[in-house]
Amino acid sequence: MSIVVLDKVSKTYRLSRLGSKSIREEMARMMKNLLPSSKGQAGSDEFYALKEVDLAIERGETVGFIGPNGSGKSTLLKLLARIIYPNHGKIMVGGSVASLIEVGAGFHPELTGRENIFLYGSIMGMKKAEVVKKFDRIVAFSEMEKFIDTPVKRYSSGMYVRLGFAVAAHINPAVLLVDEVLAVGDANFQSKCQQRIEELRRGGMTIAFVSHDMPAVERLCDRVAFISKGQLRAIGKPQDVISLYYNEVLFAKKSSTHLAQNNTGLAIESKTSLYGQEAEILSVKFYNGDGQETDTIAMGENLTVRLHYRTYTPIDDPVFEMLFYSPDDRLYSHLTTAINGEAINSLPDEGMVEFDCREFGLSPGIYKIDGIFSKRGSVAPYDLKPRQYILKVLPGKSVRGMFYMPQQWRLLPPNETINVQSADTNFV
Ligand SMILES: Nc1ncnc2c1ncn2[C@@H]1O[C@H](COP(=O)(O)OP(=O)(O)OP(=O)(O)O)[C@@H](O)[C@H]1O
Ligand SMILES: [Mg+2]
Structure with missing residues (x-):
């Protein structure tokens, strides 16, 4: 049964108008925006961050979202987390959502780590007693014991993410959304997070996971969605979709004309697509x-x-x-x-x-x-x-287990002892 459904969802943003526009230009823009534009079409200074995305995520599924920078992955997660709303289309999420999308999002900067854990818990509809029960586990996971009574505005981005993930991954939401933001954590923490995601996944949680780390996506996800220029380009088996992504994105880049040296040392132009x-x-x-x-x-x-x-x-x-x-x-x-x-x-x-x-x-x-x-x-x-x-x-050299290891065994003579002092060890 689907727990998340997106039906022709579009999200448009205005292009930045930070430049010095004249009042006349600004008036013209405002006038244009007053005129009815045909449904589903972005205005001239608008663009689609996401365009007509249809998607269903089944309960208990882990779906990975991949795609180039700016393709709309975070926009999609923010829509699911109701941080932003679509311009067109419908979104249905059948249960509570915990998300880790932006560094520090969901935390109140003036409050301490401890206070933020309770605040987040209550936003998620948890009773205080429930949060108390989970509090130690959350703090232990984040390894932030020393800083738990420090206002989070003094946290580094890695510290924010540690606490943010620890909270999101321990409060049992129906749907967990995790963005690339995990990459801010150090290697140790990242691998710990991936293990936790794997645990939650085995426990039947529904997870949407955005990442540029393809081996992690391949390992953790049941299905992968490839987002390109705001559109759902493909969704399916991780290996197939990752291959498609590599083909389209990396080779599209490679296909731009580049210079190669030939044997004579002369720079020649070659197109490799x-x-x-x-x-x-x-x-x-x-x-x-x-x-x-x-x-x-x-x-x-x-x-x-x-x-x-x-x-x-x-x-x-x-x-x-x-x-x-x-x-x-x-x-x-x-x-x-x-x-x-x-x-x-x-x-x-x-x-x-x-x-x-x-x-x-x-x-x-x-x-x-x-x-x-x-x-x-x-x-x-x-x-x-x-x-x-x-x-x-x-079957050959028959062993139990996942794989065979070359091995040599010998029976030691009864009086042979292990010599712990090797030739190059000096004891003082
Ligand atoms: N608040 C905003 N205002 C205007 N444009 C925005 C806003 N948020 C995102 N965008 C634009 O929407 C597009 C999609 O952005 P999004 O953050 O979803 O990309 P992404 O796929 O998550 O990229 P990345 O891999 O770099 O994280 C980009 O062109 C981005 O500039
Ligand atoms: Mg993003």
Whole structure:
């Protein structure tokens, strides 16, 4: 059953008029605004932050919202939180909403952290006794014990977000809205928040989550919505929608004319709008322990993978990668030449990269594999072959659990003791 429904929702804003406009211009604008404009159309100095968005979120679902800066993600969450209202369309939310959308939003600056927790609780319709019961847990989660009696106007942005998330994530709303604002927290806190979101999700809470952190979106969300220029461009399986986003946004940027060096050192203009225009992956092949090409390997067997590539422009410091996904699209393993940090120099125009994997550890099943050819540190790869290759893993060295680890065991002689003093340890 849907707990959130958006029916043709539009939100328009006026373009900034901070510039020095004459009184005549201002009068003309005001006159124009008095005239009836056709329904659903933004006036000339208005633009759509969101345009005719239809969306339904089911109870218990975690939906991720992704899209470029300024595409309308926060606007959508603010509409759900009733911080702002739509110009057109209807919004239905079937229950209480807790939100963490802007740093410090919902907090009263003059009040202390403690007072704000009680204030927020009462706004959320909680009885004082309920807040008292949860108070210690909220403070412990935020790790703000020392500053809980400080007015929040003295908090840093990270401290605001710690307390804000701790409150929102412990007061049991029907719908929890979390914006990118979490990124203000340090790495430790971010990972703690993601764990908490995962816990709440397992507990059946409905969550809308805006983020630019694609692995987190992929991990945490049941569905992902891609917002582009105020419109709902796509909604569906996280992996599919994230791939679409990468394709449309990163390659749209890449497609703007850019300069590349050719062999003569001359700057030439090249247009790259698709994967594989500067370099491509031609094939990925698997070989078993006997050196035979195969698509099936036993768990714990040696595996060699050969990735055949071709380049069309000089490429320095390339990185080759392979991502192994289970049939339900969970990322199981990542092989990358970047792991040892050494740059690959003078890459031939065409060639093979070989990955050698002793005692392949993934458990029996069918894996879909991405091949990626990129430049170190660059977000957009030269070539990406998503889920293009398949490897079947059969039972082999039989172990229980999620994966196999290479291991060596030996029986120690009865009188052998562990020597704790290693050669380079000096005791004073
Ligand atoms: N109060 C406002 N007044 C005028 N324009 C606004 C206001 N709030 C947002 N906008 C505009 O609406 C558009 C959508 O903004 P929004 O904050 O929803 O983007 P976003 O997708 O959350 O981006 P980001 O990834 O940068 O957080 C932007 O063009 C923004 O400038
Ligand atoms: Mg935003």
